[in-house]
Amino acid sequence: MMSAHGPDHHGGDDKGWADSKAFRRGFLAVLILVALIAAALGFIPAFQKEHPHFDVEKIPVFFALYGFVMFALIVLIGQHLRKIVGRDERYYDERE
């Protein structure tokens, strides 16, 4: 089906597997599940560091919290950088 198209353009409404709602929901569900499992591992002594270097490492879900919060902060705060340094795409073309 796909090779019938030229090397470029066309199509658009032929849905692939990743576009289906079922896949997206399934992906999110699996992601939430494994994330919860990873967080739960933090409570099992076998998965804890014997001699932590820092106090925060003693919090069983420290890495989960830190990863979640920092990622969200990077995206939510970082995008405002665009207001400072963002210019038109042809910015340098016009100046060089």
Add this chain to the structure above:
Amino acid sequence: MTSASSLISVLFANPAVILFVGAALAALFPDSRAGLRRPLMLVFIFFSGSQLYRLGLGEYGALSLFGESLVTLRVDRLARIFATVFHIAAALNIVYAWNERDRAQTFASLAYPAAALGGVLAGDLITLFIWWEIAAITSVFLVWAPGTRATFLSGMRYLAIQILSGVLLLAGIALIWRETGSLAFSEIGLRDPSGAVKLSGLVLLLAFGIKAAFPLLHNWVQDAYPKSTISGTIVLSIFTTKLAVYSLARAFPGTEELIYIGVVMTFFPIFFALIENDLRKVLCYSINNQVGFMVCAIGLGAINGAAGYAFGNIIFEGLLFMALSAVMYRTGTSKATELGGIYKTMPLTMIMCVVGALSISAFPGTLGFVTKGLIIDGAAEQHLFFVWLALLFASAGVLEHAGIKIPYFTFFAHDSGKRPKEAPWHMQAAMAVSAILCIGVGFYPDPLYALMPDPAAMADYHPYSLYHIAEQAQLLLWAVLAFALLVVFKLYPAEVPSTNLDTDWLYRVPGRAILRWAAGVTGVLWDYCWKLYTDRVDVFRSRIYAVHGPEGRLARSWPIGSMALWTAVVLGAVLAIAFFG
């Protein structure tokens, strides 16, 4: 004195020279036989690699130059791990661009890695300098390869910065020679025993720092690399910055300043990568960020971490560049706003891109996981809490721009409607080998660990200890979860076509204006000075004319008059000769 025959035997024992000769021979093939160039190059890479391992550890290629002894070839454990991965990367790049026919570009794609290899294997600073400059000159052909005005200008900027680094290196070498009387390329350090900063160390650090793209010195990477050709960008992305990492590891291990320089390097590219629309530029910011981890490791004295991560990064960052370039080869664009939905027709490229993305994010089971942990543990072991936190933060940032943004906006996100063919076989082959290395070494890191600069220190390191797995899984999975929720709640910013200003703005806009103004002012001053001079000459001539000309006093008796004049001239000449003679 070194005789010519021993010079030749010294040269051809050097793997870097073997590679360089291979590049030159291949370039001699006429365009009608262009298909033979790359197979020949692979043969030479094989020769060079086997020569590296046939020699074994040791110092070779001793030469004497103006009474100074040079060690043109040193294979120790630190040099060998870099040399090994340079061979792997050079071979993968040759295969990736198998059908490339452009002579200059083909030559550069092996001559430039050869120069970087020569630098890594240099045992003295003069040899390092020579290869350093050859790397600068050969690599600019890759920037110029597309042949447009924009790439020409960018190539000139690139060359100016690379040559500046070379000039600083030469100045540093002169200072070191004056201080120590030695040209050996070994630990130099930034401070003398009393704790004061050494000028020689500072100059050398700056020379290496330019090539490693230290903060504020970083922008030549984003300026030049994405302007190269499809395959040229991949070749460029690997060697220059890693040669600089090697040089820093050699000369400045455990230099505390590097910890903080490295941390800043891991930090700021995250935000520029977030808002960048051109995904090749995103990967260039990723180079800055990744080299930051290595620089930090060098500062921490975790040389295994720096070298191991350089090895890993060359493979997985190369894989990301290859996958993105394959999409660009098929669609003609690398902009996030113009891509998306490509997974439908390029599924294999997508899978290999995801392997690279998982690896750079350091998911357990990948090459990134078994090498990055060495650096983060290095910070923890020295109880540097904020450095450790910063590196974890930067890891979340890597996941954002390299782990998610690259595969998501290229292959998924909104459907661009583009339905390109799958990548050609040679691109797939190079990507497949890289992907196999990412996973293979990820699960079985022992061969890589055996290659580390300090294998004894690796004995206590167990990447797959349970707590390592749990920590990393928490950090990454919850970060991915944050991404998924931001997308679901439509909080993830859409990509917009834009140019984002970075430090190159300083020399491309105000710098350019100042230069133009300075050129104008110089022109006006010159005209003024020239006029002053010509006016004086005119006055002088008219005076002589007034005295000696037909109307002048001396003309009343011309023969005597001219004798008087010539006497004066001869007297002047005699006086001048007597004075200077």
